[in-house]
Amino acid sequence: MNKTNFHTHNYRCEHAVGNVEDYVKVAIREGYTELGISDHAPMPEYYEDNRMKEEDFSGYLKEIEDAQKKYGDKIKIYKSLEIEYFPELLEKYDKYREKLDYLVLGLHIFRKSGDNKNYSSWKIKTGEDVISYAKYMIEAIESRKFDYIAHPDLYMVNYRTWDESCEKAAHIISKAAEKIDVPLEVNANGIRKSFERHPDWDRYMYPYKEFWEIVKQYNVRTIIGSDTHNFNRMEDREMEIARKFAKEIGLNVIESIF
Ligand SMILES: [Zn+2]
Numbered sequence: 248m249n250k251t252n253f254h255t256h257n258y259r260c261e262h263a264v265g266n267v268e269d270y271v272k273v274a275i276r277e278g279y280t281e282l283g284i285s286d287h288a289p290m291p292e293y294y295e296d297n298r299m300k301e302e303d304f305s306g307y308l309k310e311i312e313d314a315q316k317k318y319g320d321k322i323k324i325y326k327s328l329e330i331e332y333f334p335e336l337l338e339k340y341d342k343y344r345e346k347l348d349y350l351v352l353g354l355h356i357f358r359k360s361g362d363n364k365n366y367s368s369w370k371i372k373t374g375e376d377v378i379s380y381a382k383y384m385i386e387a388i389e390s391r392k393f394d395y396i397a398h399p400d401l402y403m404v405n406y407r408t409w410d411e412s413c414e415k416a417a418h419i420i421s422k423a424a425e426k427i428d429v430p431l432e433v434n435a436n437g438i439r440k441s442f443e444r445h446p447d448w449d450r451y452m453y454p455y456k457e458f459w460e461i462v463k464q465y466n467v468r469t470i471i472g473s474d475t476h477n478f479n480r481m482e483d484r485e486m487e488i489a490r491k492f493a494k495e496i497g498l499n500v501i502e503s504i505f
């Protein structure tokens with residue numbers, strides 16, 4: 248199986264290091280056949296910092312195009328952004344999508360039905376919020392604006408105890424991914440964030456094993472994403488663990504979204 252990665256950041260989001268070329272060089276060195284650059288999209292409506300600035304977007308595209316010219320004979324390089332879902336901004340997604348090869352959904356923020364406030368996916372505390380997150384994700388998937396769903400199991404980051412709500416959420420998300428035929432990502436960055444070793448098993452912040460065992464019951468494509476914020480760690484021990492994790496569960500892993 249070819250090595251690839253479609254979830255890659257760079258210095259523009261203000262919490263990653265390295266420019267596009269730094270990541271491309273590592274990808275070539277590690278024998279990757281395809282690399283998608285998908286930094287956090289500018290979102291001035293919701294983020295003052297920690298995201299690319301709108302005025303940086305054209306420079307970002309230019310840098311990827313320059314890398315395509317320089318390294319195109321060694322590796323396929325794609326243009327992308329990782330972006331939240333806000334239904335009031337759908338036109339903006341079309342504008343970005345025109346200039347990109349694919350769009351990554353990264354739901355760090357979710358909403359509850361009948362409530363326009365934004366809630367952090369990192370701070371989910373109740374079973375009710377788990378279901379709200381999942382329903383919000385279906386709405387995003389069914390908008391058909393996204394070609395790749397990053398860390399769909401992010402709702403477990405703070406909740407941590409697998410229960411009926413979590414199980415229901417996993418079914419809701421898997422069903423939507425199957426219906427729209429969009430790949431779900433097994434994200435290696437959650438392994439970098441926390442790796443708990445227990446006598447008989449390992450547990451990561453994400454990917455969350457029980458979630459993926461449910462995904463497996465559906466006709467859903469999955470992909471391994473590095474979500475790297477440091478070019479030196481794009482291909483690391485955690486990427487290998489993520490591949491092994493997907494294999495052991497028996498997921499249908501694709502190497503390319505194209
Ligand atoms: Zn990030």
Ligand SMILES: [Zn+2]
Nearest residue numbers: 254329353474
């Ligand atoms: Zn990311």
